[in-house]
Amino acid sequence: MPVRQLAPAIVNRIAAGEVVERPASVVKELVENALDAGAARIDVITDGGGRRQIAVTDDGAGMSREDLALAVERHATSKLPDNDLMAIQTLGFRGEALPSIGAVARLVITTRCIGSPHAWALAVDAGMKSEIRPAALTAGTRVEVRDLFYATPARLKFLKTDRTEAEAIREVVRRLAMSRPDVAFTVAGEERAPVTWAAVHDRLARLGDVLGPEFHANAVAVRGGREALAIEGFAGLPTFSRANALAQYLFVNGRPVRDKLLVGAVRAAYADYLARDRHPIVALFVSVDTREVDVNVHPAKTEVRFRDPGLVRSLIIRSLQEALSRDSQRASTTGGGATIAAFRAGGPRRRTWDWRRSPARPPLSPLTAGTAALVRVPDGLAEAAQTAFDVGAPSADVRGEFAAPASESFERPLGVARAQLHETYIVAQTRDGIVIVDQHAAHERLVYERLKNALDRSGIARQILLIPEVVELDEGDVERLVARAEELSRYGLVLEPFGPGAVAVRETPALLGEIDAGALVHDLAEHMAEWDEALPLERRLMHVAATMACHGSVRAGRRLRPEEMNALLREMETTPNSGQCNHGRPTYVELKLTDIERLFGR
Numbered sequence: 001m002p003v004r005q006l007a008p009a010i011v012n013r014i015a016a017g018e019v020v021e022r023p024a025s026v027v028k029e030l031v032e033n034a035l036d037a038g039a040a041r042i043d044v045i046t047d048g049g050g051r052r053q054i055a056v057t058d059d060g061a062g063m064s065r066e067d068l069a070l071a072v073e074r075h076a077t078s079k080l081p082d083n084d085l086m087a088i089q090t091l092g093f094r095g096e097a098l099p100s101i102g103a104v105a106r107l108v109i110t111t112r113c114i115g116s117p118h119a120w121a122l123a124v125d126a127g128m129k130s131e132i133r134p135a136a137l138t139a140g141t142r143v144e145v146r147d148l149f150y151a152t153p154a155r156l157k158f159l160k161t162d163r164t165e166a167e168a169i170r171e172v173v174r175r176l177a178m179s180r181p182d183v184a185f186t187v188a189g190e191e192r193a194p195v196t197w198a199a200v201h202d203r204l205a206r207l208g209d210v211l212g213p214e215f216h217a218n219a220v221a222v223r224g225g226r227e228a229l230a231i232e233g234f235a236g237l238p239t240f241s242r243a244n245a246l247a248q249y250l251f252v253n254g255r256p257v258r259d260k261l262l263v264g265a266v267r268a269a270y271a272d273y274l275a276r277d278r279h280p281i282v283a284l285f286v287s288v289d290t291r292e293v294d295v296n297v298h299p300a301k302t303e304v305r306f307r308d309p310g311l312v313r314s315l316i317i318r319s320l321q322e323a324l325s326r327d328s329q330r331a332s333t334t335g336g337g338a339t340i341a342a343f344r345a346g347g348p349r350r351r352t353w354d355w356r357r358s359p360a361r362p363p364l365s366p367l368t369a370g371t372a373a374l375v376r377v378p379d380g381l382a383e384a385a386q387t388a389f390d391v392g393a394p395s396a397d398v399r400g401e402f403a404a405p406a407s408e409s410f411e412r413p414l415g416v417a418r419a420q421l422h423e424t425y426i427v428a429q430t431r432d433g434i435v436i437v438d439q440h441a442a443h444e445r446l447v448y449e450r451l452k453n454a455l456d457r458s459g460i461a462r463q464i465l466l467i468p469e470v471v472e473l474d475e476g477d478v479e480r481l482v483a484r485a486e487e488l489s490r491y492g493l494v495l496e497p498f499g500p501g502a503v504a505v506r507e508t509p510a511l512l513g514e515i516d517a518g519a520l521v522h523d524l525a526e527h528m529a530e531w532d533e534a535l536p537l538e539r540r541l542m543h544v545a546a547t548m549a550c551h552g553s554v555r556a557g558r559r560l561r562p563e564e565m566n567a568l569l570r571e572m573e574t575t576p577n578s579g580q581c582n583h584g585r586p587t588y589v590e591l592k593l594t595d596i597e598r599l600f601g602r
Helices: 008-019 023-036 065-071 097-104 162-179 203-211 213-217 260-269 309-326 334-343 366-374 381-388 407-411 439-457 475-483 485-489 517-530 537-552 562-574 593-599
Strands: 041-047 053-058 106-112 119-125 133-135 140-146 184-189 195-197 219-226 229-236 248-252 255-257 282-288 416-421 425-430 433-438 462-472 494-497 502-509 588-592
Touching (some): 008 097, 023 053, 023 097, 023 140, 023 162, 041 162, 065 106, 097 106, 097 119, 162 184, 162 203, 162 248, 162 255, 203 219, 203 229, 203 282, 213 219, 219 282, 219 309, 260 309, 282 309, 416 562, 433 562, 433 593, 439 562, 462 517, 475 494, 475 502, 475 517, 485 494, 588 593
Parallel strands (some): 041 184, 248 282
Antiparallel strands (some): 041 053, 053 140, 106 119, 106 140, 119 133, 184 195, 229 282, 248 255, 416 425, 425 433, 433 588, 494 502
């Protein structure tokens, strides 16, 4: 077949497939145009998940009649005054959005610029433009899109339900609202109740409005960078995490992006705090010279390329780690709320006592019998009363050797130890509440931080086993352990092959004291089976340290003396990252007196 030039209408529909993927893509392009026009308020209204109607109204600068006529032409834009693609200061710059939308839907643009006596309106129906006519509008621009993809019916088959598409639209507006807290946004549609975010001058306040008050209460400020690269934003505490990475919001020069480099940097920064199946909640804003980043990678403009990706990655990791270390003793405030919710999960439970159906009890003690005779208690009633107050054997160790603490002890962040419950949890009293500490999780973090400090200073001291412990393993596990024997020796674990299916452990870290070397080696072998050769050495060594810390920490079920409990609390207060264990779980839960009083309806 001969080569021929495609018709302009076909070209526009082909190009629209890259720019207009779904209704959310339309909203993204229109809202970005409104922000570039200097809007202070943007309203988004949808119907049918955006496929029936999308209306975006702003109070920006608007367009003149001449600009409106060119705005729906391909590659016509006002955002590249110098034709320099390396100095892009706006969100949009390609000049493809409006003509692409008009090629696959019914588009109506009504706009009025400052100083114009009235507004102008232009309609585009499947690529066919109408005449420009006068219209009524106070100021700014209103863009209405109806019957999306009616000109390309095949695309309709790939759209999801109205509710799903509406949620995708909200997510797009949510990201843009986080990047511009100085602009007011409203999102409304028949699928869900309208949402309004008022303009504010505090970025954390806007993030709290969008992501919820829990993020506001559990976020730490992030600031870093150097020279022409600045990093700021807020990061959630490690104990305030999610099961997926959908709550990671990354921006480059105010542009929402989904960049693998940035996502990988966030994961690396939290690697020392979170389990592998947990993901942090962050909102990071990277500001960089426009000549150091290329945003002209994809028509959707959600991908970027940095001139020096290694520098960007290292600065993000360092900034996040510094922010987390500043508030390393904090645990998420959701712990108390979750505890209250757990107490009330099944609703209030009240048990009434029927003394007439009580089982027979043993004879009263002499003291109780004497008291009953003194007040002439009727026969059987004293027994029933004693039975009612008999709650069985206590499950807590509240021992008499707890001396009365000094008053200043209650002013410490974690208070003073008052009891040990089930030989696992330490209950401490503060000035205005109580703190419940998981002794194993807390000590695991303390040992881990000691291992890291010892490694940084002079290496970890070893203790030689009088009789080497032989651990039987699969041949593959033995090969992996022997291949990384030098790495393990840096942490004080010295082993060597002992035949084809075993290793002999000759030295263990002195810091851990007496441990089960066999269990430790088995766990290390399992971790190494999952390691990729590309995994940095530092990450692998941190995995080794975390595993050793888990085996060398105080186990649940061990009874602690009062001085041991208080020593653990004091060390937690001075140790970085003590608010969570090596797996990202909280080491303590704090309950204020107000929380406890709510339980009793006071």
